[in-house]
Amino acid sequence: MATNIVLYCFLTAVALATLTVSLFNWSRQKRRTWDEVAPHLREFDWPEARITFDHEQEERSRVLSPTYRRDQRSRLECAKEYVSRAYHNCRIVLEWGTTEWRDMIDLHLEYEPLVVEAIKALRKEAAAFRWIALMALSYMWLLSLLHFDQWRFMPVPGIAARRKVFSADILQSYERVKQAAATLARVAYAEEQTDLILAKM
Secondary structure (H helix, E strand, O other): OHHHHHHHHHHHHHHHHHHHHHHHHHHOOOOOOHHHOHHHOOOOOHHHHHHHOOHHHHHHHHHHOOOHHHHHHHHHHHHHHHHHHHHHHHHHHHHHHHHHHHHHHHOOOOOOHHHHHHHHHHHHHHHHHHHHHHHHHHHHHHHHHOOOOOOOOOOOOOOHHHHEEOOEEHHHHHHHHHHHHHHHHHHHOOHHHHHHHHHHO
16 A cells, blocks of 8 residues: 555656646757847856866865855855856757758758858767756765765765766866857857857857
């Protein structure tokens, strides 16, 4: 009887989570023109992100700071925030690139070869980054459940190490997405649009 109740609760939770994700995806604007890109991008602070994922900074804190556990928890929250912003921006430019690609195919538009290559490059880099970011965010979310800043018996995780997902570097991968988006803006639109992308991402 108890096993049936647990199974029922688990299945209900899975069904609700699936429904929530499905409704969220259904509600989102997925076809995105160039004019709808920049207003939805979130500012990404590159210097602060690099400090958050810096091994030397983390090691200095471990050696010198009396509040190292608390520092690491704060660093974890910062890391999640930066990866979340990058993931959000990646989704926005991927929707833009996919819209351009669909319009080219569905409306039989003739794009310059440079534009076609730029769209392909953006979609490729953005798709790769999304998987990297999702894995990083999932792992960091699990770390946040440990409350290692409050429980002294819990090991303190290295946050700088979260910059790598297997052999992929999160910041380098996001930089490639940023440059691919800027390239598409440059070849398809104008230099000022490129500057706008570079400034916000």
